Each structure stands twice: as C-alpha cells, then as structure tokens.
Amino acid sequence: MPARKKTTISDIAIAAGVSKTTVSRYINGKQNMISAAACKRIEKAIHLSNYHPSAVARSLKTQRSYLIGVVIANITTPFATSLLHGISMGLRDAGYNPIFADAEDSPETELRLTESLMSHQVDGLIVNTTTEDNRNLIELSNAGTPIVLIDRFIRDHNFDIVLAPYSKPTIDLLMHAHNEGYRHIAMFTQPYEENSPRETRLNAFVQCDNEAFGVERPMEDVYIVDPWDANSAGIAIKKLIEKLKGDDGKLETCCILATNTVTMIATYNAIREMNLTIPDPIGLCGPDDWGWARRMGWDWSATFGKGISTYETDPEEMGKEAAKLVVKRIADPNGQKQQIYTPTTLRLRQSTDLKHTLH
Amino acid sequence: MPARKKTTISDIAIAAGVSKTTVSRYINGKQNMISAAACKRIEKAIHLSNYHPSAVARSLKTQRSYLIGVVIANITTPFATSLLHGISMGLRDAGYNPIFADAEDSPETELRLTESLMSHQVDGLIVNTTTEDNRNLIELSNAGTPIVLIDRFIRDHNFDIVLAPYSKPTIDLLMHAHNEGYRHIAMFTQPYEENSPRETRLNAFVQCDNEAFGVERPMEDVYIVDPWDANSAGIAIKKLIEKLKGDDGKLETCCILATNTVTMIATYNAIREMNLTIPDPIGLCGPDDWGWARRMGWDWSATFGKGISTYETDPEEMGKEAAKLVVKRIADPNGQKQQIYTPTTLRLRQSTDLKHTLH
DNA sequence: TTGTAGGCGTTATCAA
DNA sequence: TTGATAACGCCTACAA
Numbered sequence: 001m002p003a004r005k006k007t008t009i010s011d012i013a014i015a016a017g018v019s020k021t022t023v024s025r026y027i028n029g030k031q032n033m034i035s036a037a038a039c040k041r042i043e044k045a046i047h048l049s050n051y052h053p054s055a056v057a058r059s060l061k062t063q064r065s066y067l068i069g070v071v072i073a074n075i076t077t078p079f080a081t082s083l084l085h086g087i088s089m090g091l092r093d094a095g096y097n098p099i100f101a102d103a104e105d106s107p108e109t110e111l112r113l114t115e116s117l118m119s120h121q122v123d124g125l126i127v128n129t130t131t132e133d134n135r136n137l138i139e140l141s142n143a144g145t146p147i148v149l150i151d152r153f154i155r156d157h158n159f160d161i162v163l164a165p166y167s168k169p170t171i172d173l174l175m176h177a178h179n180e181g182y183r184h185i186a187m188f189t190q191p192y193e194e195n196s197p198r199e200t201r202l203n204a205f206v207q208c209d210n211e212a213f214g215v216e217r218p219m220e221d222v223y224i225v226d227p228w229d230a231n232s233a234g235i236a237i238k239k240l241i242e243k244l245k246g247d248d249g250k251l252e253t254c255c256i257l258a259t260n261t262v263t264m265i266a267t268y269n270a271i272r273e274m275n276l277t278i279p280d281p282i283g284l285c286g287p288d289d290w291g292w293a294r295r296m297g298w299d300w301s302a303t304f305g306k307g308i309s310t311y312e313t314d315p316e317e318m319g320k321e322a323a324k325l326v327v328k329r330i331a332d333p334n335g336q337k338q339q340i341y342t343p344t345t346l347r348l349r350q351s352t353d354l355k356h357t358l359h
Numbered sequence: 360m361p362a363r364k365k366t367t368i369s370d371i372a373i374a375a376g377v378s379k380t381t382v383s384r385y386i387n388g389k390q391n392m393i394s395a396a397a398c399k400r401i402e403k404a405i406h407l408s409n410y411h412p413s414a415v416a417r418s419l420k421t422q423r424s425y426l427i428g429v430v431i432a433n434i435t436t437p438f439a440t441s442l443l444h445g446i447s448m449g450l451r452d453a454g455y456n457p458i459f460a461d462a463e464d465s466p467e468t469e470l471r472l473t474e475s476l477m478s479h480q481v482d483g484l485i486v487n488t489t490t491e492d493n494r495n496l497i498e499l500s501n502a503g504t505p506i507v508l509i510d511r512f513i514r515d516h517n518f519d520i521v522l523a524p525y526s527k528p529t530i531d532l533l534m535h536a537h538n539e540g541y542r543h544i545a546m547f548t549q550p551y552e553e554n555s556p557r558e559t560r561l562n563a564f565v566q567c568d569n570e571a572f573g574v575e576r577p578m579e580d581v582y583i584v585d586p587w588d589a590n591s592a593g594i595a596i597k598k599l600i601e602k603l604k605g606d607d608g609k610l611e612t613c614c615i616l617a618t619n620t621v622t623m624i625a626t627y628n629a630i631r632e633m634n635l636t637i638p639d640p641i642g643l644c645g646p647d648d649w650g651w652a653r654r655m656g657w658d659w660s661a662t663f664g665k666g667i668s669t670y671e672t673d674p675e676e677m678g679k680e681a682a683k684l685v686v687k688r689i690a691d692p693n694g695q696k697q698q699i700y701t702p703t704t705l706r707l708r709q710s711t712d713l714k715h716t717l718h
Numbered sequence: 719t720t721g722t723a724g725g726c727g728t729t730a731t732c733a734a
Numbered sequence: 735t736t737g738a739t740a741a742c743g744c745c746t747a748c749a750a
Contacts, residue, residue, distance in 0.1 A: 008743055019721045024745060035719060056418045057743035065415070067458075067479070074549040081440045088434065088461040092468075097475055100459040102447040116456055119414040120426070239418065278732050340471075367727055378737045384728060394735060416727035419742050 007049045015045035019349055025051055048091075058119050068096050068326055069117030071110060073130045073152070075102040078261070079289045079315050080128070083150065086127060086319020089328055094327040096123070107131045118145070124326040126150055132196060146329040150322045151315075152196045158337045160329055162322045165341045166197050166287070169311035170257065173285045176309070177255035178212045180354040182283055184252060185209055187222045188233070188267050189259035198259055201287075205257060225263055233263075234269035241274070244281070255283030255352055257352035260288050264308065283352040285309040307349030317342045366408045372703070374404035384419055386412055407409040418480045427455050427685055428476030430469060431491045432511070434461040434619070435568050438648040441508065445678020446485060453686040455482070458491075466490045477504070483685040485509055487593065490557060509681045510553045517677070517696045519688055521681045524700045525556050525646070529563035531705055532644045536614035537571045539713040541642055543611060544568055545599055546581045547592065547626050548618035557618055564616060583606040592622075592629035600633070604642070609637075614642030614688035614711055620649050623667065642711040666708030676701045 007309075009027075013020045018038050025033055026042045034042075045051075059065040068091055072080050084100065091098050099117055103110035107130050114136060117125065124146035127137060133153075138157045141147050149161040177185055187205045192198035202222065209218035223236040228351035244251045256271075258264035265284040276282050321340050329335065362396055368386075372379045384392055385401045393401075404410075418424040431439050443459065450457050458476055460606050462469035466489050473495060476484065483505035486496060490513075497516045500506050508520040521617075545636055546564045551557035560580065569575035580594040604611045617623035623645040628639075635641050647669035680699050688694065 006743095008742080009397065009745095010743080012588065016664050021721055022719085025720095028745085033719065052474060052478050054419070054743055055475070056415055056424070056480045057726090058412075058745075059415045060419050060728090060743080061745045063726075065479075069719085075440060076444050078437065078440070081435060084459075085461060085463075089463070097472070097479075098459065100443075100457065102444060102445075105449070113456075115411060116414070119411050120424075120456075121413065121415045150740080368729095374747085379728080380737055380739095384736090387729085392735065397735085413727050416742090417729075419744090420728045422729085422742075459722090600734080620719095627729090 005125040007051045009053065011049060012042065012045045012051050015049065016041040018042065022152055028040060050190055058283070064123055065121040066096050067099050067120065067122045069114070069122035069125045070098045070100045071103055071114055071117070071125065071127045071129070072100070073103050073110070073128045075245055079312060082315035083128065083319045086316035087323050088319070090320040090323025091216070091327070096322065096327060103130050103284070104147065105130055111136050124148070126322050126326055126329050144333060145299045146326055146333060148322045148326045150318060160325050162318050162325065162336050162340045162342065164313040164318065164344055166200045167204045167234045168346045169287070169346060170201050173309065174205065174208040174257060175212060176348060177283055177285065177352055180255070180352055182253045182255040182354055184244065185213060185221060185257060186254055187257045187259065188225045188236060188263055189222060190226065190263055192259070201259055225266060233266040234273060237267070237270045237274055238286045251281040253281045253283070253354060255285065258284065258286035260286065261288055268308070278351050279354050285352050287311055287313055288347070289315055291304060307351060309349045310347050311353040312347060314342050366410045368412065370408060371401065371404045371410050374408065387647060397504045398427055400440040412586070423482055424478065424480040425455050426458050426481045428484045429459045429482035430462055430473055430476070430486045430488070431459065431482065432462050432469070432487045433464045436632065441674035442487065442678045445675035446682050447678070447680040449682025451643070453682065455686060462489050464489055470495050476647040483507070483689050485681045485685055487515060503692060505685055505692065507681045507685045508686065509677060519696050521683050521684065521699045521701065523556070523672040523677065523703055525559045526563040526609060528703045528705060529560050530567055530645070532668065532670060533564065533616060534566040534571060535707060536642055536644065536711055538657050539614070539642070539711055541612045541614040541713055543603065543613040544580060544611055544616060545570060546618065547584045547595060547622055548581065549585065549622055550583055551618070560618055584625060592625040596626070596629045596633055606657045612640045613640070613643065617643065617645035619645065620647055627667070637710050638713050642713060644711050646670055646672055647706070648672045648674055654659070666710060668708045668711040669706050671704045671706060673701050
C-alpha cells in the first residue's frame with residue numbers, strides 16, 4: 001500500500017474552483033465572507049478528498065502550535081498518572097494538546113526533552129521538574145516562554161506554580177499525633193534534596209518536632225528510606241526502636257510520618273514484619289496521593305490494617321489548574337505570576353488512634 | 360519581559376558570514392563539507408545566540424517530524440503508566456519523541472485526538488484503542504500511516520500489534536484451580552465489549568469451564584463487575600454464593616478468576632466483607648499488571664491475605680516493543696505486519712492453594 | 719466576495 | 735567547499 005501524497009489546501013482550491021485564500025477562510029471559520037455557492041463546493045471537495053489541514057504549516061506561519069509541552073519528572077508513579085489525566089482534560093477544554101515527556105528523574109533528560117519540545121514550537125510548558133536549581137527553565141521563562149511549574153518549585157525565580165499545601169496538613173497530622181499522646185514523632189522520607197514537596201514536609205516536621213515535642217535536634221528523628229530497596233524501611237525501623245527503648249525495656253510510643261504513599265506502604269510492611277503493632281506503640285500517617293485508587297473504588301488506606309491516617313491530595317485537580325494557568329499565561333504573558341494551592345483533605349483513621357487504644 | 364524574536368538560521372548565517380545552506384549543513388552533521396574556519400565561526404555564532412533549529416520548519420520541509428503519536432484508551436490506570444514509560448524509553452532510544460493523548464475511554468475523543476496528531480505530521484502512531492471496530496485507524500493504515508496497536512486489537516484488519524498472551528496464562532491458572540480440586544470456577548470481569556484483552560480472557564475461561572469443568576453453559580459463570588462501584592463486587596459475590604450452596608447448606612468450592620488487577624482487588628475486598636475465607640471455599644486469581652508497584656518494592660499481591668495467585672504481565676516491555684516496532688515500520692513501510700507477544704510469568708500463591716489447606 | 723503575492727524557517731537542487 | 739533559489743503548506747495584507 002503506497003503512501004499517497006497528502007492532499008493540501010491547493011488541491012482543495014483547484015477542486016472547488018476557488019483560490020487558496022478562500023479555502024483558508026473556509027477552514028478558519030470565516031464562512032460569512034464566502035458566497036454560499038463557493039462554500040458548498042469547498043465543503044464537498046474537502047469531504048471527498050478527506051483533507052486535513054497541516055498543523056505544521058499552520059504553526060510555522062502563525063507561530064502558534066496549540067501544543068503544550070508537559071515534562072514529568074517520573075511518570076512511573078500513581079501521582080503522575082492522575083496529574084497527566086488532569087492536565088490532559090484541562091488542556092483539551094481550552095483547545096490545546098499536550099506533548100508529554102518523561103524525564104525519568106534525570107535532569108539531563110529533562111533538559112534534552114525540554115529543548116526538543118521548544119523546537120516543536122510548543123506554546124507553553126507545564127513542568128514537574130527534577131531540579132530545584134533549573135537554569136534552563138529560568139532562561140526560557142525570561143525569554144518569554146509561558147511556563148507553569150507543578151508540585152515542585154525552582155529556587156530564586158518567580159514562576160507560575162500549582163502546589164498542594166503540604167506544610168499545613170503535615171502539621172495538622174503531627175499535632176493530632178501529639179494530642180493523641182504520642183511521646184515521639186519520626187519522619188520517614190525518601191532522599192529530599194532537590195525535591196521541594198519533600199523539603200516542605202521536612203521543614204514542617206522539624207518545626208513541629210521542635211516546638212510541640214520539645215526536641216532539640218529534630219533532624220535526628222528523620223530517617224531516610226528507599227522504598228525501592230526492600231530492606232531499607234526495616235533498617236530504619238530497627239534504628240528507631242533502639243531510640244524508643246525505655247529503661248524497663250518497654251517501647252515508648254512514637255508516631256511515624258511517612259513522606260509519601262509509597263514510603264508509607266514500605267514502612268507499614270516493615271512495621272508488621274517487626275511484629276510491632278499499630279497504633280500502639282507505633283503510629284503511622286502521611287499523605288495520600290493515590291487518588292486513582294479511590295477513583296477505582298479501592299480505598300487503599302482502609303485496606304491496610306484498620307486504616308491509615310492520611311491527608312489526601314488531589315493531583316488531578318492540580319493538573320487541571322496547571323492547564324488553566326498556562327492557557328491563561330499564554331493569553332496574558334505579562335500578567336502577575338500566580339501560586340495556586342489545591343485543597344487537601346484530612347482523614348484520621350485507626351493508625352494514629354492511640355487514646356482509644358490505650359483503654 | 361517581552362518575547363524576543365527567535366533567532367533563525369538566517370541570523371546565524373549572517374553572523375557567521377556564510378549562507379543558510381552552509382549553516383544547514385553544519386546543523387545536520389555534514390561538517391566534513393565545510394571548511395574548518397567556517398565551522399568555527401558557525402559554532403561560535405550558534406553558541407552566542409543560543410540558536411535552536413525549528414523542528415516545525417524542518418518537519419514542513421522534510422515531511423518528517425520524529426514525533427510518534429501515542430493514543431491511550433485511559434491513562435488513569437497503572438497499566439497505562441507503565442506502558443507510557445516503556446514507549447517513552449523505546450522511542451527515545453531511536454531518536455523519536457512521543458506525543459501522547461488520553462482518549463478517556465471515549466471513541467469520539469480518540470478519533471479527534473488521532474486527527475490532531477496526524478495533522479501535526481507524526482511519523483507514526485502507537486494506539487491502545489478504545490474500539491475494536493475502528494474504521495478510522497483502518498483507513499489511516501491503508502493510507503500508509505505506520506500504526507502499531509498495543510494490547511487491544513482491531514477487527515477485520517491486519518495491524519502490527521504488541522500483546523500479552525492472555526489466553527495461555529488464563530488457561531494455566533484455571534487448570535491449576537482444577538488440579539487443586541476446585542469444584543467450580545467463575546469469572547469476574549469488567550464489561551468486555553469492544554475490549555479485546557478482556558474478550559480473550561473470557562474466551563479462555565469459557566472454553567476451560569466447558570472442557571475441564573464440564574459446564575454446559577459457561578457464560579452463566581461469568582459475572583460483570585464494576586470496580587468503580589463499591590457495591591458491584593459484593594452483589595456478584597452474593598449471586599455466586601447462591602449458586603454454590605449445596606443441599607446441606609455448605610458451600611461448594613469455587614475459584615474466581617478476576618479479569619484484571621483492579622477487579623481482583625475489588626473482589627478480594629468483597630470476599631472479606633462477606634466473611635468468606637480464601638482459599639477455601641473461595642479461591643482467587645488473575646492477571647497482575649502492577650509492575651510499577653513491584654518496582655517500588657511493594658509486592659502488592661503478597662500483601663493481600665497470604666498472597667494471591669497471578670500471572671504477571673510486563674506493560675513496560677510491551678511499550679518498548681511497540682516503540683521498536685513503529686520505528687521499524689517507518690523504516691520499512693511495506694514489511695510484513697508483526698504480532699509481538701511479551702512474556703508473562705505465573706506466580707502461584709496461597710489464594711488458590713486448596714489442596715494444602717484441606718489438610 | 720474573491721484573489722495575488724509574499725513569507726514563516728528549513729532543506730534540497732543545482733550550479734559555481 | 736560554497737551559495738542562490740525554489741519549494742514545503744499555510745496565512746495574511748493588500749488589492750480588485
């Protein structure tokens with residue numbers, strides 16, 4: 001099956017017996033400038049040849065592509081899934097299409113992909129960046145490219161950005177633990193360098209551990225966990241237990257704040273393997289960005305034990321907001337940069353219900 | 360910050376004191392046709408102005424974009440995520456970029472997006488289609504567009520396609536249930552019209568129920584479940600139980616085959632809520648396309664009860680293969696259409712371990 | 719209401 | 735080794 005040559009606007013013009021200009025007008029909805037007769041003939045010609053205008057030629061001429069480049073730090077997470085879905089819906093509503101690129105957690109890859117997207121004339125960028133220190137994006141932004149960051153910020157430069165308000169709910173969770181009577185808190189986190197949401201949560205933790213729990217060096221209550229390594233969480237738990245042992249050998253109570261859902265699950269499994277019980281002496285809580293699971297009817301956080309206390313983020317909503325924001329910035333390039341915070345919902349469940357359990 | 364005009368090949372030509380042609384040659388790696396001096400000047404000019412060639416103009420001229428359109432039926436599943444990741448990696452290795460579109464399970468959306476992708480001169484298409492009966496793709500294919508289907512086929516037309524071999528492992532699982540001594544089998548599936556993998560699994564089930572279990576009307580052992588509806592699985596379980604009640608009121612054993620991971624989890628939860636035990640009298644098994652979870656160190660299928668019997672698919676590998684295949688088809692448009700089956704791994708766990716449990 | 723002509727940023731052809 | 739020049743398919747003054 002040989003590839004036929006594509007039909008172009010000229011073909012239609014000839015077939016309909018009019019000029020390219022007229023056809024172009026027809027395509028762009030300016031039918032009120034065209035005689036009914038011509039309209040008919042053009043319509044027919046287009047239909048017969050099943051002609052589709054070339055977005056490429058149009059982009060070249062108009063310098064607009066109606067394409068938005070979407071760069072995701074790592075697509076292999078449930079968070080990214082919901083994000084993409086939201087972005088996709090939001091852009092479509094505004095007549096734009098996403099070109100999507102997966103940086104695979106590599107700043108170099110992110111740079112390369114971003115350049116590729118730019119050379120394809122994308123009208124704007126939505127970026128979930130791998131790097132807090134992203135010179136390239138700052139340059140692009142300075143050069144006038146509409147850019148919206150999502151979930152991760154960039155230092156030393158003012159960007160449009162969509163965020164979940166991680167600090168507040170983190171503190172809410174920790175204060176709840178405090179009120180429940182936990183003696184200690186601990187934070188289990190993936191490496192947090194260059195990753196602003198984790199940093200934000202860390203800061204909230206440190207502040208709370210210091211102020212509410214009166215701990216002098218709260219960083220000592222922070223444990224680095226690699227959920228990709230099956231043993232990592234177990235090792236952290238062992239270290240934690242050592243610290244919690246009282247003089248009588250009994251464990252003091254401690255509520256663990258996990259940095260994200262995946263870390264939380266790894267931690268949960270580790271706790272169970274150590275034959276420790278939840279919520280006493282160990283409590284567990286953290287963010288829940290697995291909206292997709294809920295949407296599928298699976299409330300995962302209720303499946304583990306008797307339920308894990310979480311705050312739910314809404315990545316899909318974040319995606320939608322980001323989409324709206326780029327489109328807005330394209331229309332109004334010099335408008336004020338915006339920070340949008342999408343709402344979060346606290347869900348207190350058994351995993352931190354120390355008071356009740358003590359009786 | 361006003362958007363500066365973009366620098367073009369002409370700017371570079373002027374700055375370097377050469378012609379556009381020479382610059383073009385430089386860009387395209389034909390530096391051996393250029394004098395060392397000119398090379399130097401061009402390099403310098405490009406560097407100073409941080410010039411990036413326009414992929415759009417190039418596409419228009421060469422009729423190649425190095426863009427592959429990727430249409431996914433529904434991105435809101437972990438399966439799709441892994442798929443995308445695989446595609447993304449595979450394409451990148453070959454110098455192509457994915458433009459990705461989410462059809463949101465709607466054939467109309469799929470059509471619209473596909474047309475949009477085509478008008479952007481994509482060199483090929485990778486499609487996880489919503490519709491078995493997809494006239495549009497057949498036409499495009501006939502017109503010479505390189506298309507690779509992934510996970511879902513299209514009736515009445517020969518396409519390049521990447522599939523998991525659902526039939527064989529489904530039968531393996533069911534025969535295993537038979538050998539374990541289950542008296543009945545049942546299938547819990549999402550609606551399967553227009554969805555080839557589910558259909559394939561259904562056919563395998565029907566055949567097995569008939570031949571191995573001697574059931575006359577195997578379709579009566581098929582239950583439609585909507586995992587998005589929390590009650591749906593529960594209702595199906597109740598119906599099933601009615602059928603399993605023997606004369607003495609005791610339940611006969613039955614192994615449930617779930618159609619996919621999400622349905623399986625919904626089913627698992629429903630079984631537990633009914634206070635039924637696994638694997639006796641109810642067994643549970645099905646496919647596992649949650650590779651991402653394992654990659655994150657969470658072997659989910661071991662987390663539920665004492666482990667669920669599954670066969671693991673490898674969506675990431677499927678994506679990679681699809682990427683390789685489009686690229687190949689672009690290079691060799693008239694080559695034989697291929698069907699690629701990616702491997703699958705059987706994991707037998709406690710949820711179907713009836714024999715052992717009986718003692 | 720319609721058409722002509724020029725150009726968007728490249729590459730390809732041909733000649734020098 | 736280099737460079738004019740003509741496309742690629744479309745849009746857009748400007749003119750008729």
